[in-house]
Amino acid sequence: xxxxxxxxxxxxxxxxxxxxxxxxxxxxxxxxxxxxxxxxxxxxxxxxxxxxxxxxxxxxxxxxxxxxxxxxxxxxxxxxxxxxxxxxxxxxxxxxxxxxxxxxxxxxxxxxxxxxxxxxxxxxxxxxxxxxxxxxxxxxxxxxxxxxxxxxxxxxxxxxxxxxxxxxxxxxxxxxxxxxxxxxxxxxxxxxxxxxxxxxxxxx
Amino acid sequence: xxxxxxxxxxxxxxxxxxxxxxxxxxxxxxxxxxxxxxxxxxxxxxxxxxxxxxxxxxxxxxxxxxxxxxxxxxxxxxxxxxxxxxxxxxxxxxxxxxxxxxxxxxxxxxxxxxxxxxxxxxxxxxxxxxxxxxxxxxxxxxxxxxxxxxxxxxxxxxxxxxxxxxxxxxxxxxxxxxxxxxxxxxxxxxxxxxxxxxxxxxxxxxxxxxxxxxxxxxxxxxxxxxxxxxxxxxxxxxxxxxxxxxxxxxxxxxxxxxxxxxxxxxxxxxxxxxxxxxx
Numbered sequence: 001x002x003x004x005x006x007x008x009x010x011x012x013x014x015x016x017x018x019x020x021x022x023x024x025x026x027x028x029x030x031x032x033x034x035x036x037x038x039x040x041x042x043x044x045x046x047x048x049x050x051x052x053x054x055x056x057x058x059x060x061x062x063x064x065x066x067x068x069x070x071x072x073x074x075x076x077x078x079x080x081x082x083x084x085x086x087x088x089x090x091x092x093x094x095x096x097x098x099x100x101x102x103x104x105x106x107x108x109x110x111x112x113x114x115x116x117x118x119x120x121x122x123x124x125x126x127x128x129x130x131x132x133x134x135x136x137x138x139x140x141x142x143x144x145x146x147x148x149x150x151x152x153x154x155x156x157x158x159x160x161x162x163x164x165x166x167x168x169x170x171x172x173x174x175x176x177x178x179x180x181x182x183x184x185x186x187x188x189x190x191x192x193x194x195x196x197x198x199x200x201x202x203x204x
Numbered sequence: 205x206x207x208x209x210x211x212x213x214x215x216x217x218x219x220x221x222x223x224x225x226x227x228x229x230x231x232x233x234x235x236x237x238x239x240x241x242x243x244x245x246x247x248x249x250x251x252x253x254x255x256x257x258x259x260x261x262x263x264x265x266x267x268x269x270x271x272x273x274x275x276x277x278x279x280x281x282x283x284x285x286x287x288x289x290x291x292x293x294x295x296x297x298x299x300x301x302x303x304x305x306x307x308x309x310x311x312x313x314x315x316x317x318x319x320x321x322x323x324x325x326x327x328x329x330x331x332x333x334x335x336x337x338x339x340x341x342x343x344x345x346x347x348x349x350x351x352x353x354x355x356x357x358x359x360x361x362x363x364x365x366x367x368x369x370x371x372x373x374x375x376x377x378x379x380x381x382x383x384x385x386x387x388x389x390x391x392x393x394x395x396x397x398x399x400x401x402x403x404x405x406x407x408x409x410x411x412x413x414x415x416x417x418x419x420x421x422x423x424x425x426x427x428x429x430x431x432x433x434x435x436x437x438x439x440x441x442x443x444x445x446x447x448x449x450x451x452x453x454x455x456x457x458x459x460x461x462x463x464x465x466x467x468x469x470x471x472x473x474x475x476x477x478x479x480x481x482x483x
Contacts, residue, residue, distance in 0.1 A: 005384030007460025010430045012385045029228075040227040040428030042452050047428025052463045119230035120426070120452045123339050126230075156425075163230075164340070181230075183329055183341060189229040 003060045010049045011056055013063060018129060018157070020068070021046050022117050022193065027066045035059060041118040041193075043127075043156075079113070079196040082161065084152050085204050088172035090140070094154060097137050106201055108132045109173060114159060114197040119189065124163035124181025126191035131159055143169035150175045152199070159199075163189075206270050206354035207320060209346050213264020213307065216346040217335040217406075218324055219317075219447075220256040226330060227451055233431070234336035237406055237447045237470035238315050241279035245319030248276040248296060248367060250360040255323030256333035258346065260316040263309040267318070269299035273354060274321040274362070280313025280372055280471060295366040313372030313471040321362075322355040337406045338448040372471035379444075379465045380483045381434060386424065386456035395480065398442070402474035406448040408435075409469055411478055415440025418456065426452040432461035432469075434480070444478075446470055 001024070006012040015021050025041035028048055035054035040047040048063060050056070086106045095102045112135070114128040139155045144167065147153070151162045153170030162168060163180035180190045191197065209216070219242060222235025236242030236259060246255050258265065263282035277284055277293045284291040286305050291297050293316075299305060307316060326333055326343050335342040346352075376397065398411035417440060429435070429452060433445045437455045444461060446469065459480065461469060472478060 004386075005382055005460075006457070007382050007430055007432050007462065009432075009463045010428075010460070012427065014385075038225050038227045038233070040451055042427045043425035045425075045427040047430065049428075049430060119228055120428075121230065121450065123230045123341060187229065188330070193228060 001064060003064065006047065008056070009052050009054065010047060011059055011063070013046045013048065014044060015046070016044070018043055018117055023068045024063075024066070025118065027068045028063060031062070031066055033059070033062065040120070042120065077195070079198045080191060081198050081200050082152075082176050082178050083202040084110075084174045084176050084199050086174040086201055087204070088152065088174045090153075090171040091173060094135075094137055094171050094173065098134055100134065105135070105173070108135055109159070110199045110201050112199075114199070116191045116193050116195045116197065117158075118193055119191075122163060122166055123183075124189040124191070125160060126180070126189070126193075126195075128159040128197055129157060131157070135159070137171050139169040140171060143167055147172065148175065150177060150180075152176055206273060206322075207324070207352040208268045208270060209348060209350045209352065210266040210268055210304065211264060211348055212346050213260055213262060215261040216265050217259045217337075218256050218326060218343050218346070219259040219334045220332055221254045222334045222447065223330050223332045223336075223341075227428075230451065231330060231339065231341060232336060232449065232451050234334040234338075234342065234448050235332070236317065236334075238279050238317070238467045240464070240467040241315070242317045242319075244294065244367060244369065245276050245278040245317045246323075248278070248294065248362060248364070249274055249319050249321035250358055250362045251319060251321060251323050252358065255319070255355070256326070257320070257324065258318040260307060260318060262314060263307040263316060265316075265318065266304060266306045268304050269301055270351075271301045273299045275299055275305065276319045277307075278317045278319065278369070280310035280316045282310040282316045283308035292366070294369050296362055312374040312473075314473050315470060320354050322357050325353045325355040336448055338450060372468065373476075376477035376479055377468055377472045378479045378481050379461045379469055381432075381459040381461045381465075381480050383459045383482060387458050398478045400472045400474050400476045400478055404472075404474060406446055408446055408449060409444040409472055409478070411442050411444065413441065416442070424454055424456055426454045429453045429457065430460055432463060432466040433457040434459045434461065444469055
């Protein structure tokens, strides 16, 4: 683990894999350190944000010494099922990039046992991992200025559903009517880190 | 209902300390862009430290008190008048029921805070009354004619009538920063004099000037961003992230402005020069 300077009120910890990042974030949260105000895991890093004036040297030492489980963080609940109409504008491109047919892309996407690694980008946006490795595709060269709410996409090792209309560069497979984010719901996010997710194909 | 917004000016939002600790559901902190000015306003009127105030962009706000109120203005020094009579900033201002407070355009700084004794008590969203302009979470931007509820008068009494403060810079803003986490991707230190772009907002201060070159064009996996992060997109003109910054970003962050100086960055006007000083 490497601790990188990130100003006077945060430290960025860099690790080797996504699972390590997720496990480290869980360990930092579980430690309930009084100076920590937020923890932001990402693909290879965990950002630990502190109150102003915190002793960052002490924080580095504490976090480096935390026991980190190497087991993937999974919640023991039934998978959340998300119904998808596979009519996305990038289906053909995903098929040609992966060497699969469109039907095979859909079969592999619905056949994968996805898991929420972390949230980010926008409220309720959950990065899903553990998909079939054949589904790894690059982002689009030119991001779309508007991806509609409910769009289901792929990028790198991740799949995700856009909770609301935002700009975005992911390759789009289809769309769902599921509400990923509702501020008036408790909890507002449909998916939490550790949740398992299955995509189910439906016709329009 | 205790305060009527007669005119918002270019933009007026409610802001408090923001939503802390919700990154796990994808929600950023938001909150007052100039936290020091916002906090001073609450101290002047003896509010609880997390009370919501009005964040006014480039003045122009007009409000009417619907009952006797005590308010204070902090941040950008927009000329203030109450029923035609000039009023000072960083000081207690009594408003009689029916009195009108109007702000002119500040000659320096960008954001003025109107703190009301008792706080603005619209319904909080996820524990905060801040409008997050990136995610859309929180109360909507204020509109002409809206009525704002003011909370109960706090038990504490205002500690002073007036607070000494340093005005926002009119000339170049010099912001202290710490290099990293991705400073190795730079060919030269960030010592250029930049100009604040008019495309700046609560998400970030966009800077224009001679582009910096990255030594390494490899894409970085997205990683967490902090308020104050100096991010270098492929074009080489940095973005300094402010209160409504995204939680994560994929372009390298070459330095982070010190927490206290981000408040001053939030007062930088379009066209104003900006320099970074390494500490």
